[in-house]
Amino acid sequence: LILRLMSPHIRKYAAGGVCTSTARLDGKTALITGANTGIGKETALDLALRGARVILACRDVEKGEEAAAEIRTRVGGAQVEVRELDLADTYSIRAFAQKFLREVSHLHILINNGGVMMCPYMKTADGFEMHLGVNHLGHFLLTFLLLGALKRSAPSRIIVVSSLAHYFGWIRFHDLHSQGSYNSGLAYCQSKLANVLFTRELARRLTGWNVTVNSVHPGTVRSDLVRHSTLMSIMFALFSMFLKTPKEGAQTSNYCAVAEELESITGKHFSDCVPASVAPQGRCDETARKLWEVSCDLLGINWN
Ligand SMILES: NC(=O)c1ccc[n+]([C@@H]2O[C@H](COP(=O)([O-])OP(=O)(O)OC[C@H]3O[C@@H](n4cnc5c(N)ncnc54)[C@H](OP(=O)(O)O)[C@@H]3O)[C@@H](O)[C@H]2O)c1
Numbered sequence: 001l002i003l004r005l006m007s008p009h010i011r012k013y014a015a016g017g018v019c020t021s022t023a024r025l026d027g028k029t030a031l032i033t034g035a036n037t038g039i040g041k042e043t044a045l046d047l048a049l050r051g052a053r054v055i056l057a058c059r060d061v062e063k064g065e066e067a068a069a070e071i072r073t074r075v076g077g078a079q080v081e082v083r084e085l086d087l088a089d090t091y092s093i094r095a096f097a098q099k100f101l102r103e104v105s106h107l108h109i110l111i112n113n114g115g116v117m118m119c120p121y122m123k124t125a126d127g128f129e130m131h132l133g134v135n136h137l138g139h140f141l142l143t144f145l146l147l148g149a150l151k152r153s154a155p156s157r158i159i160v161v162s163s164l165a166h167y168f169g170w171i172r173f174h175d176l177h178s179q180g181s182y183n184s185g186l187a188y189c190q191s192k193l194a195n196v197l198f199t200r201e202l203a204r205r206l207t208g209w210n211v212t213v214n215s216v217h218p219g220t221v222r223s224d225l226v227r228h229s230t231l232m233s234i235m236f237a238l239f240s241m242f243l244k245t246p247k248e249g250a251q252t253s254n255y256c257a258v259a260e261e262l263e264s265i266t267g268k269h270f271s272d273c274v275p276a277s278v279a280p281q282g283r284c285d286e287t288a289r290k291l292w293e294v295s296c297d298l299l300g301i302n303w304n
Pocket residue numbers: 033034035036037038039040057058059060063085086087088089113114115116117134161162163164217218219220221222223224225226
C-alpha cells in the first residue's frame with residue numbers, strides 16, 4: 001500500500017532526464033542497431049518524429065519490420081526502413097556496411113545501441129565471447145566500416161550505448177574471451193567498459209573531423225535485456241516501479257543525437273541527459289589504446 005501511494009513520486013524520480021530539444025532532422029539519416037525493441041525502438045521513434053530517415057539495423061528482419069510498422073502508424077510519413085545486421089557475425093556486419101554504403105552513402109547519426117546481457121557462455125560466429133563480440137567488437141567494426149560516410153556527412157554524431165555497469169568492469173586482457181573462467185555479469189560489465197574506452201579513444205582520433213562520439217548510460221530500463229538471467233528477470237519484475245520505461249530510457253541517446261549544445265562535445269559520458277562521471281578504469285588512455293590495438297588485431301583491420 002505504501003509503495004502504491006508513493007508510486008507517482010517514485011516514477012517521477014525513476015524517470016530521470018528528458019531530452020527537451022526540439023531540433024528537426026529533416027534530410028538527415030540515422031542508423032540504430034538493435035532497434036526492433038526496447039530503448040532502440042523508442043530512440044528510432046523519436047528520430048523519425050523529428051523527420052530523419054531512420055534505419056533499423058536488426059538481426060531479425062521480421063521483428064524489425066514489426067517495429068517499423070509500429071513507428072509508421074505513430075508517425076505519419078515516417079521514413080523508416082529495416083536492414084539485416086547480426087553483430088555476432090563479422091561477415092554480416094561487413095555485408096551490411098557494403099550494402100549501406102552502396103545504397104545510402106550518407107550517415108549523420110550512428111547509434112550503437114544493440115546489446116546482450118548476462119547470457120550463458122556463448123561465442124559469436126568468429127569465436128569471440130558473446131558480450132565482447134556483440135556489445136564491443138561488433139560495434140567497433142561497424143563504426144570502422146561506416147566512418148567514411150560519417151565523415152562525408154559531417155557534422156555527424158556517434159552515440160555508444162554503454163551502462164553504469166562499466167564501473168564494475170575491467171578489461172581482462174589476459175583472458176578477454178573468458179576462456180579461463182566465465183561470469184556472465186562480469187562479461188557484461190567488461191563489454192560496457194570497453195564501450196566507454198572505445199568512445200574515449202575514438203573521440204581523440206576524430207579530432208578535427210567534426211564527427212563527435214559520446215557514450216551514454218540509459219538508466220535502468222524495463223526491457224528484454226535481462227531475458228537470460230532468471231534472477232535479474234525476477235528483480236526487474238519486483239522493482240519495475242523503480243525502472244524507466246524504454247521511452248524514458250531513450251532520452252539520453254536522443255539528447256546526445258540532437259541537442260544543439262552538444263554540437264562539438266565529444267568523448268564524454270552522459271546519463272539522464274547530463275554529463276556523468278566515468279569510472280577510473282574508463283579514463284585510462286593506456287588501456288583505451290591497448291584495447292583499440294587488440295580489437296583491431298581480433299577483427300583483422302588496420303584502423304590508425
Ligand atoms: N535496460 C537497461 O536497464 C539498460 C541499462 C544500461 C544499459 N543498457 C543498454 O541499452 C542497450 C539496449 O538495451 P535494451 O534495454 O533496449 O535491451 P533489449 O530490449 O534486449 O534490446 C536489445 C537489442 O539488441 C539486439 N541485439 C542483441 N544481439 C544482437 C545481435 N547479435 N545483432 C544485432 N542486434 C542484437 C536485440 O535484438 P533481438 O530482439 O533480436 O534480440 C534488441 O533489438 C544495450 O546496449 C544495453 O546494454 C540497458
